[in-house]
Every structure is written in C-alpha cells, then in structure tokens.
Amino acid sequence: xxxxxxxxxxxxxxxxxxxxxxxxxxxxxxxxxxxxxxxxxxxxxxxxxxxxxxxxxxxxxxxxxxxxxxxxxxxxxxxxxxxxxxxxxxxxxxxxxxxxxxxxxxxxxxxxxxxxxxxxxxxxxxxxxxxxxxxxxxxxxxxxxxxxxxxxxxxxxxxxxxxxxxxxxxxxxxxxxxxxxxxxxxxxxxxxxxxxxxxxxxxxxxxxxxxxxxxxxxxxxxxxxxxxxxxxxxxxxxxxxxxxxxxxxxxxxxxxxxxxxxxxxxxxxxxxxxxxxxxxxxxxxxxxxxxxxxxxxxxxxxxxxxxxxxxxxxx
Numbered sequence: 502x503x504x505x506x507x508x509x510x511x512x513x514x515x516x517x518x519x520x521x522x523x524x525x526x527x528x529x530x531x532x533x534x535x536x537x538x539x540x541x542x543x544x545x546x547x548x549x550x551x552x553x554x555x556x557x558x559x560x561x562x563x564x565x566x567x568x569x570x571x572x573x574x575x576x577x578x579x580x581x582x583x584x585x586x587x588x589x590x591x592x593x594x595x596x597x598x599x600x601x602x603x604x605x606x607x608x609x610x611x612x613x614x615x616x617x618x619x620x621x622x623x624x625x626x627x628x629x630x631x632x633x634x635x636x637x638x639x640x641x642x643x644x645x646x647x648x649x650x651x652x653x654x655x656x657x658x659x660x661x662x663x664x665x666x667x668x669x670x671x672x673x674x675x676x677x678x679x680x681x682x683x684x685x686x687x688x689x690x691x692x693x694x695x696x697x698x699x700x701x702x703x704x705x706x707x708x709x710x711x712x713x714x715x716x717x718x719x720x721x722x723x724x725x726x727x728x729x730x731x732x733x734x735x736x737x738x739x740x741x742x743x744x745x746x747x748x749x750x751x752x753x754x755x756x757x758x759x760x761x762x763x764x765x766x767x768x769x770x771x772x773x774x775x776x777x778x779x780x781x782x783x784x785x786x787x788x789x790x791x792x793x794x795x796x797x798x799x800x801x802x803x804x805x806x807x808x809x810x811x812x813x814x815x816x
Contacts, residue, residue, distance in 0.1 A: 504563075505542065509534040509551035510570060510786070518790045522550070525794040526801075548800070550793055552576070558584075566800060568793050571779075572646075573728070575701050578812045586810045587796055591645045592788035596780025597726055598649035601696055604750035605654070607772055608694070608722045609633060613748065617769040631693075634658035639692035641708065642727060643679070647698030651676055664688050666704070666814075682708065686716055694722045701728035702815035711736035720747040726778045729755035738764055741771065752778040 506529040508514075508522065513535075523531065532542055534553060546561040551570045558564060558580065566585040567577060574588050607613065609631045618625060633654060640651045641664040651661045655675035663676045664685060672679050680688040685708070689695060695717065699705040709723070709732040723746060725732055734755050740746045748770035754763075757776055765771050779785055796806055810816060 503528065503530045503545075504547040505530045505532050505545040506548040506550065507532040507534050507543070507546045507553070507561075508549070509553055511552075512786060515786070518786060521790055521794050522797075525797045528801075548797075568796060570789055572816070573700055574810050574816065578810075578815060585800075585806070586812070587806055587808065588810055588816070589789045589792055590808070590816065592792050593779050593785060594645035594649040595788070596785045597646045597698070597778045598653055600752065600774070600778035600780075601646075601650045601698070601724055601726055602653055604724050604726075604752075604772060605633060605638075605694060605696070605722075608724070608748045608750055608770075609636070611770075613772050614769045632658075635660065637691050637693045638662070639664065639688055639695045640676075640698065641685075641688075641695065641731075642698035642700075642705075643673075643676070644698065646726070647696070648673065650696060650698065662688060662692075685713060689713060689717050689721075692717065692721055694724065696724040697727050697731050699727035699731050700816040701730055704814070706730045707733055709733060709737075714740050714746070717746065719745055722747050723749040724751075725749075726752040729753040729757065734765075741765075741768055748772075752776055 506526050508531065532538055532546065534551065534557065540560050543557065543560040544562060547563055547565050549564065549567045555576055564584055567580070569577065569588045572588050572590040572593055574586060577586055580586060611627050611629045614627055634657060636659045638654045638659045638661045640647045640661065643651065643663040643665050647663070651663055652675045655661045661676050662678045662680065664680045664682060666682060668681055669679060697709065699708065705728065711733045714733065714736050723737065737749060741749060750772040752774045753776055759765065759773065765773060799806055
C-alpha cells in the first residue's frame with residue numbers, strides 16, 4: 502500500500518506547483534486536506550505539508566514529518582519528538598521586505614493622513630514628508646526577512662542598525678552596528694524607524710514594552726510584521742494618542758483579527774493590514790514549494806535536512 506503525503510495551503514495550488522510535488526514524491530499518494538477526506542485516509546499519512554489543524558495530527562498514527570507552509574511554528578512545538586518538524590523560513594524575505602518598505606515609505610510620506618483627508622475631501626498640505634535617505638532605521642530580528650529589509654533600506658541611503666538574539670561573528674556590510682537584545686535600550690535611542698521581524702516565542706513576547714516604547718525619541722515610527730505579541734499594544738496606543746510616537750504600521754496585532762472597536766483602526770497615523778505581508782502566488786508560493794521539494798528529496802534519500810526547527814527557541 503502506498504504511503505500518503507497530505508497537503509493543505511493558504512491559497513489554491515496552481516497545477517504547476519502541484520505537479521512539482523507529484524514529481525518529487527512518485528511513491529506517495531497525495532491527499533488534499535482542503536477537500537473531503539476520511540479518518541481512514543489519515544491513517545496512512547506519513548508526511549504533511551502545510552499548517553494543519555493539530556486535531557488532524559492526532560489522527561495520523563504513522564506521521565513522521567511535518568513541513569509548515571509558514572515560518573512560524575507556534576502550534577506545532579509540542580509535537581512528539583519522533584515527528585520531524587521543518588518550516589518555510591527563508592522563503593518569505595522577498596515579499597515581506599517589500600511590504601515593510603511599502604509601510605516605511607507610507608509612514609514617512611504621511612500617506613495614512615492623506616488617505617484620511619481624501620475620505621473627508623480635504624485638500625491640505627501637512628508638510629510632514631520625510632526621506633528614507635539618511636533616516637535611522639533599527640531592525641529587530643535580522644533573519645531572512647529583517648535582513649532583506651535592512652539591505653533595501655541601506656541601498657536607499659538609510660543608516661541601518663540591527664538587533665539580534667545572540668552575538669554574531671560577522672556583521673553584514675549593509676548594517677552599521679549589530680546590538681543584542683540585552684542592549685535594546687541603547688539601540689532604540691536614535692531610531693527614526695523601529696521595524697520588527699520576529700517570530701512568536703517566549704523570548705520575543707513584549708520585547709517592545711511600555712518602558713522601551715517610552716524611551717524612543719519623539720516621532721519614532723513603529724513597523725511590525727512578525728507577531729503582535731512582540732509589542733505592548735496598550736502602551737503603543739497610548740503613545741500614539743499622546744503624540745510621542747509618530748505613527749505605526751502593523752501587519753500583525755493582538756488579537757487577530759483586531760476587534761472593530763480597537764482605537765488603532767481610526768488613527769490617521771496608523772496603517773493596518775490583515776497579516777498578509779507574506780504575499781501570494783507570484784513568487785512566494787513557488788519559493789515555498791521549491792524549499793519543500795528539496796527537503797522531500799533529502800527525506801526520501803535519508804539525508805539530513807538543511808535545517809530543522811529548534812523547539813527550545815521556537816523557530
């Protein structure tokens with residue numbers, strides 16, 4: 502009997518990408534978890550691609566490996582140790598860094614304020630436009646996503662610093678200085694823009710606390726595309742309302758979806774997108790499938806994966 506590879510995706514699989522999976526796993530039956538299936542079919546599942554409901558995993562006694570479509574793996578860290586866990590980290594940098602750049606330019610050019618004026622039919626110059634050139638950008642989280650955003654900002658003339666979890670031997674040429682998280686108070690003091698590209702872990706929760714946010718210089722912009730839990734959202738709202746912070750652009754919030762009554766929705770210096778910075782099928786999905794099929798070849802040939810999730814640190 503053929504073993505089964507089950508899959509599910511945020512978006513419908515284009516035939517060319519589905520064909521890549523079929524070609525990479527000729528000895529496996531494919532089971533589309535977005536369509537109807539039975540518990541009996543789950544019994545033969547050995548591999549799962551995608552972010553499945555953990556309840557499904559409990560019905561897969563022969564499961565050996567899960568590869569998530571996302572970089573984040575918060576829902577899968579408590580899996581039995583005999584189940585391999587890999588993710589799609591390294592495939593989202595292009596799309597999310599572009600989203601962050603879009604956020605950055607919109608904040609610097611007061612686009613949210615002008616959109617608000619447009620709704621009210623107001624023609625008025627705010628004289629608040631700023632350039633990214635010579636701007637001080639601090640990127641917290643210098644992985645694939647944060648690193649790519651830092652590089653883009655550098656190429657546009659910004660002064661870029663980064664914050665990392667632990668000391669690195671080598672500093673990227675596009676970063677002026679690397680700080681560690683225990684140096685955060687020093688790192689933020691001159692930042693015009695603070696951009697977060699962090700996974701959701703116990704270590705990153707509340708990293709932008711009330712104390713840290715209050716210690717930023719007046720007019721600082723906050724960008725977050727990682728996890729809403731990284732920011733004290735109540736403090737963020739208060740510091741936006743009292744004018745200490747210049748604005749914020751959030752692709753992630755606490756909770757999600759953001760309740761319609763939350764004051765962030767109506768602030769003229771805030772941009773909110775519904776956790777969609779990862780992009781779509783133009784590039785991102787192809788990169789994700791390329792990563793998975795490469796890992797799939799390693800799995801079938803008994804080779805170690807390029808990287809497995811470290812469940813202690815959460816990514």
